[in-house]
Amino acid sequence: MPGAAWFWxxxxxxxxxGGLYLGFLVGLKESATRAARAALVLGFAAHACEIGARGxxxxxxxxxxxxxxxxxxxxTVGAYLAAGLYWKLHAVGAFVAPAAVAILSTARLSPDPGxxxxxxxxxxxxxxxxxxxxxxxxxxxxxxxxxxxxxxxRQLKHKHLGRVVRKGAALETLDTLVHRxxxxxxxxxxxxxxxxxxxxxxxxxxxxxxxxxxxxxxxAFAALLVARMTAGWRGRKAALMTIVGFAxxxxxxxxYLARHVGA
Numbered sequence: 001m002p003g004a005a006w007f008w009x010x011x012x013x014x015x016x017x018g019g020l021y022l023g024f025l026v027g028l029k030e031s032a033t034r035a036a037r038a039a040l041v042l043g044f045a046a047h048a049c050e051i052g053a054r055g056x057x058x059x060x061x062x063x064x065x066x067x068x069x070x071x072x073x074x075x076t077v078g079a080y081l082a083a084g085l086y087w088k089l090h091a092v093g094a095f096v097a098p099a100a101v102a103i104l105s106t107a108r109l110s111p112d113p114g115x116x117x118x119x120x121x122x123x124x125x126x127x128x129x130x131x132x133x134x135x136x137x138x139x140x141x142x143x144x145x146x147x148x149x150x151x152x153x154r155q156l157k158h159k160h161l162g163r164v165v166r167k168g169a170a171l172e173t174l175d176t177l178v179h180r181x182x183x184x185x186x187x188x189x190x191x192x193x194x195x196x197x198x199x200x201x202x203x204x205x206x207x208x209x210x211x212x213x214x215x216x217x218x219x220a221f222a223a224l225l226v227a228r229m230t231a232g233w234r235g236r237k238a239a240l241m242t243i244v245g246f247a248x249x250x251x252x253x254x255x256y257l258a259r260h261v262g263a
Contacts, residue, residue: 017039083177092145175234
């Protein structure tokens with residue numbers, strides 16, 4: 001496997017970061033979060049080297065579902081690290097780092113009967129996969145923030161002021177961050193949907209069934225943006241809709257991966 005050493009280094013560092021973030025939530029000192037962030041940054045760098053090594057071997061990030069998943073994990077970690085420069089989101093790291101381990105492991109260790117490439121992608125197909133991956137990565141961060149919002153809201157409602165509340169960002173800040181992520185991710189995902197439809201229409205067989213599920217994800221985020229502007233949807237409703245949208249997009253990725261593995 002090209003870049004195997006970098007892959008295992010990234011997995012190990014992401015795992016250490018996830019363990020430290022989780023440890024902070026259950027009692028470790030705040031210094032643990034600094035060590036966790038350092039491990040995550042190093043893991044992110046190792047992951048970049050792994051993607052580069054695979055690219056040099058001809059396995060570019062947008063040539064198959066497996067490669068796109070690896071890029072998805074990297075982009076999600078990068079988005080979280082960028083957000084962490086401005087806000088204290090230690091609890092989100094407890095979601096993002098383990099998710100990166102799971103996604104990257106799935107991408108690299110799942111069976112690959114097709115040899116790792118997807119024939120006949122063309123420029124349109126590569127643009128579609130690139131934009132879809134970037135959009136889903138942003139939605140993944142939005143979903144992690146939404147989950148954290150729901151956890152903190154529940155703790156406040158029951159007057160259980162755990163570390164997630166005491167050391168986390170304010171609910172209003174989390175709600176704003178979720179909205180910002182959706183605002184950025186939605187136009188990217190929209191263009192990905194359009195290019196995906198055009199690309200599929202050019203291929204024999206036309207649109208695949210999972211495209212309808214992609215539309216569910218798109219519609220959920222579209223409805224969320226419209227409802228926020230017209231009906232003032234915020235907080236819990238917005239968080240739940242964000243999770244529904246991301247879950248739909250994640251299922252589509254799962255279908256593509258299952259089809260590839262079973263090919």
